[in-house]
Amino acid sequence: HLLTDAQIEELSKVDVTPDSISHIVFTSGSTGTPKAVQIRHRNFMAYMETHVIQTNDIVLQFTSSSFDSHLDEINGALVRGAQLVALKNGGHFDFDYVTKTIYDKKVTYIGPVPSWLNALGKFLNENHHAQQRVKSVRCWYLGGETLLSSTIIQLLPFVDEQSRFFNLYGPAEITVVATCHEIRRxxxxxxxxLPIGYPLIGYCIYLLDEYRQPVVPGQLGEIIIGGEPSAFYYE
Structure with a gap:
């Protein structure tokens, strides 16, 4: 429900500092029990300094709120002053609906996982009436899964030649994304x-062995991420 003027006035008195908690996200639990990660305002704002969303973008709110990447779409659009387009519940599974929404709203930014993008490419290949619908998208912000070149290749006939594709990597603990690779055709x-790229501004990446020593080129190692956007507290 809408807040009353009195409630808004009360909220305006809350003291918020860079170290105040902005939001809490949970890890996937792939290494055990999901952990609550406390993201501070300074973590999130440091991350937003790296973002490609621009004021004139029209962002598709694509990701479920159970995934941290929805913060890119919702908060990212709000922080940058961009427009946000929301899909109906479950709309991203209906490719005819979602491509028509992209076309009608002139969406310029979308951040799906590669498997969804692969399914979109197949849909466009098989449905001629929809093949012009995604040309407004200037930025495809991809992550969460391994990205294959074949996924991008099958989509190229249906996107604008100036559109940009990014492959991203980052666990919940580092706010959203820590590395980025802009894909060259x-x-x-x-x-x-496709590679996950290099650290975004404010992040640092280390490849360490089991003794926490840097690995040499060609040696397997564990990715260790640090930097201002990284959260520092689990619950």
């Missing part, structure tokens, strides 16, 4: 699995 013919 010329690399698609020579690469099967």
């Amino acid at each position: 010329e690399e698609l013919s020579t690469t099967v699995s």
Whole structure:
């Protein structure tokens, strides 16, 4: 329900500092029990400094709120002053509906997982009436799964030649994303699995062995992430 003027006035008295908690997200639990990660305002704002959303963007609110990447879409659009387009419940599973929404609303930014993008490419290949619907998208912000070149290749006939594709990586503990690789079209013919790229501004990445020592080129290691956007407290 809508807040009353008195409630808004009361909220305005709350003292918020950079170290105040902005929001809490849970890890996937892939290594055990899901953990609550406390993201501070300074973590989130440091991350937003790296973001590609621009004021004139129209952002598709695509991701479920159970995934931390929905913060990119909702808070990212609000912080940047962009427009936000919300889908109906479960709308991202209806490719005819979602592509028509992209076309009608002139969406410029979308952040799906690669498996969804792969399914979108197949839908567009099989449905001629929808093949012009995603040309407004200037930025495809992809992450959460391994991204194959074949996924991008099958989509290229249906996107604007100036559109940009990004492959991203980052667990919940680092706010949303820690690394980014902008995909060049010329690399698609020579690469099967696309790289996750380099650290975003404010992040640092280390590849360490079991003794927490840096690995040498070609040696397997564990990714350790640090930097201002990284959360520092589990519950």
